[in-house]
Amino acid sequence: MHSQQPIKGFSRLTRDEKIRWLSDYLPDEKLDDFLGQFRIPEEATQGKFESFSENTLSNYHLPWGIVPNVLVDGILYHVPVVIEESSVVAAASKAASFWSQRGGFTTLEISTRKKGQLHFVFQGDKAALASHWTVISARLLKAVGPLTENMEKRGGGITSALLKQIDGLPDNYFQLDLEAETMDSMGANFINTVLEAMGQALPDLINEMAGPGETEIVMAILSNHTPDSMVRMQLEAPISSLHWNKEMAPEKFAEKMKLAADIAWYDTGRAVTHNKGIFNGVDAVVLATGNDFRAVEAAGHAHASRDGMYRSLSRVDIENDTFVMQLEIPLALGTVGGLTRLHPLAAKSLDILRQPDAKTLMKIAAALGMANNFAAMASLVTTGIQQGHMKMHLQNILNTLDAGPTEREKAVQYFGDKTVSVAAVRSFLSSLKPT
Ligand code: MEV
Numbered sequence: 001m002h003s004q005q006p007i008k009g010f011s012r013l014t015r016d017e018k019i020r021w022l023s024d025y026l027p028d029e030k031l032d033d034f035l036g037q038f039r040i041p042e043e044a045t046q047g048k049f050e051s052f053s054e055n056t057l058s059n060y061h062l063p064w065g066i067v068p069n070v071l072v073d074g075i076l077y078h079v080p081v082v083i084e085e086s087s088v089v090a091a092a093s094k095a096a097s098f099w100s101q102r103g104g105f106t107t108l109e110i111s112t113r114k115k116g117q118l119h120f121v122f123q124g125d126k127a128a129l130a131s132h133w134t135v136i137s138a139r140l141l142k143a144v145g146p147l148t149e150n151m152e153k154r155g156g157g158i159t160s161a162l163l164k165q166i167d168g169l170p171d172n173y174f175q176l177d178l179e180a181e182t183m184d185s186m187g188a189n190f191i192n193t194v195l196e197a198m199g200q201a202l203p204d205l206i207n208e209m210a211g212p213g214e215t216e217i218v219m220a221i222l223s224n225h226t227p228d229s230m231v232r233m234q235l236e237a238p239i240s241s242l243h244w245n246k247e248m249a250p251e252k253f254a255e256k257m258k259l260a261a262d263i264a265w266y267d268t269g270r271a272v273t274h275n276k277g278i279f280n281g282v283d284a285v286v287l288a289t290g291n292d293f294r295a296v297e298a299a300g301h302a303h304a305s306r307d308g309m310y311r312s313l314s315r316v317d318i319e320n321d322t323f324v325m326q327l328e329i330p331l332a333l334g335t336v337g338g339l340t341r342l343h344p345l346a347a348k349s350l351d352i353l354r355q356p357d358a359k360t361l362m363k364i365a366a367a368l369g370m371a372n373n374f375a376a377m378a379s380l381v382t383t384g385i386q387q388g389h390m391k392m393h394l395q396n397i398l399n400t401l402d403a404g405p406t407e408r409e410k411a412v413q414y415f416g417d418k419t420v421s422v423a424a425v426r427s428f429l430s431s432l433k434p435t
Pocket of ligand 1: 085273274275276277278280373376377380385
């Protein structure tokens with residue numbers, strides 16, 4: 001048993017050797033067969049998946065589906081989503097369809113500028129560095145010209161390269177704060193490449209312009225804080241048209257939705273859950289299109305904390321007789337580069353969306369976030385969330401208990417107005433068996 005033992009050179013083992021090593025942890029399984037089930041029979045495609053990451057032994061599947069009827073700025077999309085959580089797709093579909101009959105999602109603002117940072121220490125004359133920065137930065141931009149040329153042809157490029165110092169950090173610490181327009185790419189590779197090239201040119205340039213003193217590059221990396229790659233989106237409808245639930249008058253519904261949204265704005269305990277509901281929809285699109293959901297999450301949570309308190313990303317207003325809901329969310333998404341074309345299903349997702357540009361994809365992801373957020377809040381202030389969840393939960397339990405078609409039908413009927421639990425379903429199924 002290798003347990004707790006360090007292992008050297010795992011990455012250099014062959015697949016068979018890795019599996020042999022793993023079988024010490026899973027001795028009762030036919031591990032090779034088990035892992036093989038989830039691999040793609042066609043070697044070339046499997047090879048492609050394995051090349052995305054390291055030490056890959058199998059694929060981990062998640063459901064890929066569609067949220068239909070998402071109306072964004074007057075255009076109808078049927079949106080591919082990847083999510084493992086039950087009820088999310090059903091909730092988004094219900095809200096999307098509801099709003100498609102009430103004008104849909106409207107973009108108020110959108111931007112796609114990204115940031116990068118070159119962190120360095122300069123031991124020389126700080127005032128000279130600051131006063132020569134305009135020339136230094138212009139020469140840096142020239143030095144990376146061959147790297148930015150293509151992006152400029154596409155309408156993007158570096159939009160600024162400022163010099164910063166940060167309170168709390170040593171006096172000799174500086175930051176080149178880079179801003180770039182990366183058009184339809186998420187921009188990570190572009191920004192990192194440019195920053196590293198700038199890092200190579202910077203020490204000599206500083207020496208030449210600002211006089212002697214050692215310049216040491218600490219690190220060069222994009223910033224996932226993307227407050228200028230942002231979507232602001234709105235839903236708006238007369239309150240009298242908000243017939244979401246048969247048992248709740250639209251006026252009462254709007255009032256409770258506003259209070260629920262305000263609670264999420266003022267109370268962090270609620271805000272985190274509220275925003276999680278938004279990311280249920282956003283991440284599902286981000287994953288389906290081969291984008292980086294960790295980057296999107298990190299940026300979203302930073303934005304939620306922008307005034308020092310973690311708050312909701314969406315708000316509700318009642319303006320006279322009108323219900324207005326807004327979402328403001330940073331999204332750094334691409335429709336070229338990264339996995340967007342390499343992952344066969346991500347490529348298909350983008351085909352279904354008719355090859356959107358990055359801005360369109362950002363709007364669609366934001367709309368899905370809003371759809372989920374609206375649906376979650378609407379359930380919470382009316383029936384409660386469990387009713388919807390329990391339908392799916394019941395199906396999962398019936399699957400686990402190997403229920404047949406007739407048993408399933410009877411169980412769905414029986415549990416229509418009862419609390420679902422594994423024990424209750426098991427006991428119901430055994431009551432169906434002849435004694
Ligand atoms: C569950 O995945 C998401 C919700 O908790 C969101 C919310 O509470 O608003 C239902």
